[in-house]
Amino acid sequence: MSRRNITDEFRAEAVQLVVAQGYSFARACEALGIGDTALRRWVAQWRAEQAEPPRTEVQLKADQRRIRELEARVTELEREREILKKFHGLLRQGTGSLLEVIRSLKKAWPVSVMCRLLKVPRSSYYTFAARRPARAAASPALLRAVREIHNESRGSYGSRRMAQALQHQGHAIGRYRARSLMREAQLAVTRRRTHRYRRADGEALVAPNLLERRFQPPAINQVWAGDITYVRTLQGWSYLAIVMDLYSRRIVGWAFALLPDTVLVIRALQRAREHRRPPPGLMFHSDQGCQYTSAHFVNELKANGIIQSMSRKGNCWDNAPVERFFRSLKNEWIDEKGYPDHAQAERDIGAYIDNFYNYRRIHSAAGGLPPARCEASLF
DSSP: OOOOOOOHHHHHHHHHHHHTSOOOHHHHHHHHTOOHHHHHHHHHHHHHHHHSOOOOHHHHHHHHHHHHHHHHHHHHHHHHHHHHHHHHHHHHHTOSOHHHHHHHTTTTSOHHHHHHHHTOOHHHHHHHHHSOOOOOOOOHHHHHHHHHHHHHTTTOOOHHHHHHHHHHTTOOOOHHHHHHHHHHTTOOOSOOOOOOOOOOOSOOOSSOOOSTTOOOOSSTTSEEEEEEEEEEETTEEEEEEEEEETTTTEEEEEEEESSOSHHHHHHHHHHHHHHHOOOTTOEEEEOOOHHHHSHHHHHHHHHTTOEEEEOOTTOGGGGHHHHHHHHHIIIIISOTTOBSSHHHHHHHHHHIIIIIIHHTSOBGGGTSBOHHHHHHTTO
């Protein structure tokens, strides 16, 4: 026998036969064809509802709030059950310690919830998470390469250039790994002196500043720059004049002497011309030193079809690449005590320019290559 589908309206009519029309339960059941137990239950429910006063809006809102709280609690309990189930499975598999499992699941659930459920102090977890994983010791060959580069550069390479030098040797090394290797090899940059340029003090109308700090010409032998610096020796001061090709930052000519005169800068320029043989229209940029403003030097430029450009008075930034070379030379190569004599100074600085700087020193302005290799890549 199929079960009857009793509607709310039918139930209400059955209750009214008893409470409103005075039917007995037996007579009402017989008239409607329903069971005595069901009718008695419906009547009892109706009388209970009639006895209870209607709920106010505040009470209804409180009920709704309580329902939401219970639903949230049920959701929280289900999440906690899922977390514990997951931890039980991972720990049984032996995938790691309790703290390691928390770290592996921190993207799935909040660390605070997992620590509370597992009764692990959060401070213990964060102390564990802050530890750096132990790195395997570097191979002896890699450390040996780091020490060789350090010695070759006279301790001037920091982590950035060290990483580039190792990459050129075929090692897949980043800057921070290079820093760790230097620390493991107990190496540090030997000299890190500060350097300050003095501010420009007015203009000097000697030759126009045609370069205007455009330090990246499109090709070689288009813009050269030069300057003079002093070198300390126990016999007195020595002086170095250089000529730099701004495209690659290569030193294309240099000269060494005991006097900082016009002859010195002309010798450096002649060596550069003999080495490069530039076409007419080359620009030569320098500061307003008396060597470069002398009639002898100006005539040398004109005789070879070279256009002269000069920095503004006292403004070293207008010739920054050359100033940066001198800073690298003195910070990276020359000992703070200087040289014992002029001959030793010339030999050592010549080795720096012709061997290390041009061919092996990594230069950021040359695309992370030594200047000579940067030029070789053009052909």
